[in-house]
Amino acid sequence: MLKNNHQDIPVFGSLMSDEEVILSSLRKEPVSANVAYQLLKDQLIDEGNARQNLATFCQTYMEPEVTQLMAETMEKNAIDKSEYPQTAEIEQACVNILSDLWQAPKNLKALGTSTVGSSEACMLAGLAMKFNWRNQREERGLSCLDKKPNLVISSGYQVCWEKFCVYWDIELREVPMDSKHLSLDIEKTMDYVDEYTIGIVGILGITYTGKFDNIETLNERVEVYNKTHEHQLVIHVDGASGGMFTPFVNPDHVWDFRLKNVVSINTSGHKYGLVYPGIGWVVWRDEAYLPKELIFEVSYLGGSMPTMAINFSRSASQIIGQYYNFYRFGFNGYRDIHLRTQEVAMTIAKKIEETGLFEMYNTGENIPIVCYALKKDSQVKWTLYDLADRLQMRGWQVPAYPLPKDLDEVVIQRIVCRADLGKNRGTAFINDFNQSLKELEEAHVLYHEQQENTTHGFTH
C-alpha cells in the first residue's frame, strides 16, 4: 500500500516524527504522504487486536479480494442511483436475497433498503409502524394527539430502541424479564398493549445473552388480538444478530415472514452478514407496511427511484461487500461458516462449564455466543471483572456486565464467536482462559474490592 518513493524523506529521520500527531487545529503546511501514513498507523498500534475482541458482534475479518473490491469502490455514492445504476441494482439484489431468505410471501411485494446498521434500520421500521398506526387511527376517525403512542418490547432491548422512542416521541413499554424469562415474557406481553401501541418488537438474539424471543407464539397472541380488535397490531423482528445466522443454521426455526403478523425485519450486515461495519438492512413484507410518507424519490436514469433512509450520501462499498459475500458464499457457504463458528462456541462453552465454576446462560445453541455467571456457591474470591482483566492481559477482550433491569444483580460475561475465531484460535482462548483462572486462584492479584456495576463494550 505504501509506495516506495525515493523522493520521500525517511519517516523516522523526519522532523515530523518528533511532533504531536493529534492536533487541535490544522497545521499550515502539508506533510509528505509516507510520513502521514506511518505516523497515523503507529498512532493506532495500541488499540487492541480486533481479532481478539470477543466483545463485539461486528466483523473483524473479510477476504483480501473483497477488501480490495471495497477499497476500489469507496468513491461510489450509494444515494446517487443515476450515476451508479449498477450499484443500485446490487443493493436491490441484496434486498431481494434477504426477502427470499426471510421467506417473504411471493404474492406480496416486499421492499427494503440498506442502512448504516441495524440502528438506522430500526428507526425506519419504527417510523413505518408509527405512521401506519396513525393512518389507521385517522381512517377510524380517532385522534392521535390525546395520548403518546407506545412501543412494546422486552427489557432486554438494544439501546437503539430507546433512541428511537426518544427521538420520535414514543413511550417505550418494557416487558420486564426475570430469572425465568430471559427473553420476552409472552404471558405478560399483551398486558402492555393498548390502542396506542404502534407495534411489538421481537428480538432474535437479545444483545445481553443471545436468547431468542419466542416470535412464533407472539404471532399467535397477536393473531388472537387482531381478530377481536379493530386496532391491528404488528410485529417487527430485530434480527440484528440472528437475522443472518438462523436462516442458514436452523432454517426450520419459524420467526420470519412465514408468520403473518411479522411485517418488517432488520439485520446488521456487519454482524453475521460477515461485512465490516457499517451496513444494515430492513425489509418490509409488503409495500402496504411502508407508508408513502417515508418514501422519497431520487433521480435514476432519467426517471425516479424510491428511497427510504435517514442518511443521504454514503459510500456504497459496504453494499458491494455484502453482495460479494452473498455471491461468493451462497447458501451453503454461509451455512458452513456459521456452523463452524457455532462449533467453536459450543466447544468453548463446554470447556468453561467443565470448570464447575460457572452457571451457563448461553452455550452457543442459537447464535454462537457463550454467556455465563459465577455460580453463587463457587466460593471464589475474584469476580468476573477480575477475570476480564486477566484475559485482557493476554489481549482478549471479554466484557463483564450486569443483566438489564430487574435482573441486574446478576453479572455475566459474554464471548461473541465470529467466523474468524477458528478452531485453533478457540483453543488458544481456552488455554488462556484456564491459565487466567489458575492465576486468579494462586497469584498475588489485586482483587476488585466489590462488585463494580460497570459495563463496557457489550452493546454491539
Ligand SMILES: *Cc1c(COP(=O)(O)O)cnc(C)c1O
Ligand atoms: C447490535 C444490535 C443493534 C444495533 O445494531 P447496529 O448495526 O450496531 O446499529 C440493534 N439491535 C440488536 C438486538 C443488536 O444486537
